[in-house]
Amino acid sequence: MKTIKLATFNINGVRSRMPALLKWLAHEQPDIVCLQELKAPDDAFPFAELRAAGYGSIWHGQRAWNGVAILARGMDPIESRRGLPGGKGDDQSRYIEAAAHGIIVGCLYLPNGNPQPGPKFDYKLAWFERFIHYAATLYRSGHPVVLAGDYNVVPTDFDIYNPRSWLKDALLQPESRACYQRLLDQGWTDALRATHPDERIYTFWDYFRRHWQTNSGLRIDHLLLSGELAPRLKSAGVDRWVRDEPSPSDHAPTWITLSVASTRKKAASKSNPVATKKSAVKSATAKKTAKRKTAAKKKTPTTR
């Protein structure tokens, strides 16, 4: 048995944030990282610097906006998908997926949806529907899956410092929340909330009105675990110190640790990545640990 740490981080411009990203990677040494809002085209992604820092990466960039990436420590992630199924005419880079360290990781950047109502909110809900549909397939596959990213949804009023000034915001709309709930109803475990059922936890503090200094935050970055993975959830948290660094993103890295069966073969080196997605998954599912009932699976917050 070994423990892996998986984090999601809306970086808000990967190029202008490289010093902060490298410092965070060196300090926390996550095994898998999902990045969102690269705001960079494919040919501007700093994969060489990341490799020098010990991380292989795959990415789906876009000029100026959006963009997602997956990093894996000491190996190259094995890409299994980019873009959701059924997105005819959708050219926004918001989903990428890979096998790494024995699990499948979906990295998503769900549309913000503001202003609401309007075409952007319609797009958000349409994207969400496609995501819900695809997530059901993933869940049923029985593979160990994490869906991590910026969901742009505040699940309940317990996940925001004060909903008053956000009531019209797309992140709090009943339609957005209903979509998120439908995702959970498929069986996914909201790892942060499951680990800390009674705590106020925030992952995002906007740049306005001294919201960071007053801890006026929102919880919108989520890690959802499939049924196979939920019993292996060990801990979860937010690297708040990163939000306090110079020139920070408006999000902080949000992470979980999972206990996974250690593979017999030695860890893949940079020059010798895991051969295929299939084999990576197989090695993860081969040794299923005895099912343990944990607090992770039950209890959703009812606090308002």
Added chain:
DNA sequence: ATGTCCACTGGAAGTGGA
């Protein structure tokens, strides 16, 4: 409406997106 930051355009400061 406001607040602040990133990237793009064009070659300075305004705009879109968040």
